[in-house]
Amino acid sequence: xRSIWFFIFALILSSCGSDVIDRNNEGKRARPTPRAHFSGxxxxxALLLFxxxxxxxGDDLAFVSTxxxxxxxxxxxxxxxxxxxSKLFGDSKEIYSGGGSKLIQLARKAKVSGINMVMFGRxxxxxxxxxxxxxxxxxxxxxxxxxKIELRIFDVNSSKEVFNEVVRGYADDSTFRFFAQDRETxxxxxxxxxxxxxxVAIRRFIPKIAELSSRMDWVGRVAKIIGNKxxxxxxxxxxxxxxxxxxVVTEGQEIFDPETGALIGIxxxxxKGTIEIIDYFGxxxxxxILHSGGSVVEGDFVQLY
Numbered sequence: 001x002r003s004i005w006f007f008i009f010a011l012i013l014s015s016c017g018s019d020v021i022d023r024n025n026e027g028k029r030a031r032p033t034p035r036a037h038f039s040g041x042x043x044x045x046a047l048l049l050f051x052x053x054x055x056x057x058g059d060d061l062a063f064v065s066t067x068x069x070x071x072x073x074x075x076x077x078x079x080x081x082x083x084x085x086s087k088l089f090g091d092s093k094e095i096y097s098g099g100g101s102k103l104i105q106l107a108r109k110a111k112v113s114g115i116n117m118v119m120f121g122r123x124x125x126x127x128x129x130x131x132x133x134x135x136x137x138x139x140x141x142x143x144x145x146x147x148k149i150e151l152r153i154f155d156v157n158s159s160k161e162v163f164n165e166v167v168r169g170y171a172d173d174s175t176f177r178f179f180a181q182d183r184e185t186x187x188x189x190x191x192x193x194x195x196x197x198x199x200v201a202i203r204r205f206i207p208k209i210a211e212l213s214s215r216m217d218w219v220g221r222v223a224k225i226i227g228n229k230x231x232x233x234x235x236x237x238x239x240x241x242x243x244x245x246x247x248v249v250t251e252g253q254e255i256f257d258p259e260t261g262a263l264i265g266i267x268x269x270x271x272k273g274t275i276e277i278i279d280y281f282g283x284x285x286x287x288x289i290l291h292s293g294g295s296v297v298e299g300d301f302v303q304l305y
């Protein structure tokens with residue numbers, strides 16, 4: 001009989017102890033395995049379809065340039081490209097035609113959606129030049145292509161443009177062609193050469209974008225609060241880790257120039273407290289509990305502590 005009561009008592013103790021969270025002196029939970037490295041939470045970017053202002057390449061060159069930038073950004077492992085960005089911002093042509101005012105108008109809406117930056121740009125020049133030397137029935141053609149591309153980046157959190165650069169991409173090729181070569185083949189050849197020079201230009205942006213991103217603050221949002229659980233709109237896909245501590249901040253205030261009325265920037269929000277990530281939900285959401293402070297409400301913004 002005594003052994004039965006001892007077994008029941010041990011079972012009660014083990015069930016109570018299973019929910020105890022082991023924390024260090026700073027109040028953080030110890031990781032089961034140490035993190036090998038930490039490169040920060042991925043920035044969520046809106047990438048808008050490029051505008052092609054050159055007389056060559058048309059929409060095809062604009063799409064290829066945009067897609068190349070998307071692929072290269074994803075390859076870095078530091079960005080999440082929002083597939084719904086075009087519904088909110090439109091394309092680059094719309095941004096340029098409005099003088100960028102549309103970005104400022106939609107900055108808060110983008111911030112609420114969890115977007116950290118908006119990338120847009122244009123193909124300013126694109127051309128192919130050819131030099132031909134005839135050799136009997138065959139002619140040697142040397143082709144040179146060039147693409148001049150501008151890229152701009154708008155920081156949603158500060159509501160200002162933080163990147164504006166122009167780069168050039170070059171490509172050359174030499175082929176031997178028969179005089180009887182059809183026009184369609186020539187057009188395809190020129191199109192592929194233009195595409196390649198545009199890709200070369202796009203790739204030159206990547207190191208600069210990565211360096212800029214490392215200096216920008218990541219901002220997420222409290223999407224929902226149910227009981228003592230706080231649901232954040234960034235999780236596993238974004239690189240948020242279990243036991244990460246995030247600070248909860250209020251929305252900053254817009255500061256305007258008293259003389260011109262122009263927006264100077266946005267002040268930093270006030271820190272209300274901190275939350276600790278304890279679990280994930282969905283493909284890119286996280287569940288947290290209050291770590292310190294209080295008065296956390298839905299819509300509050302979160303940043304790395």
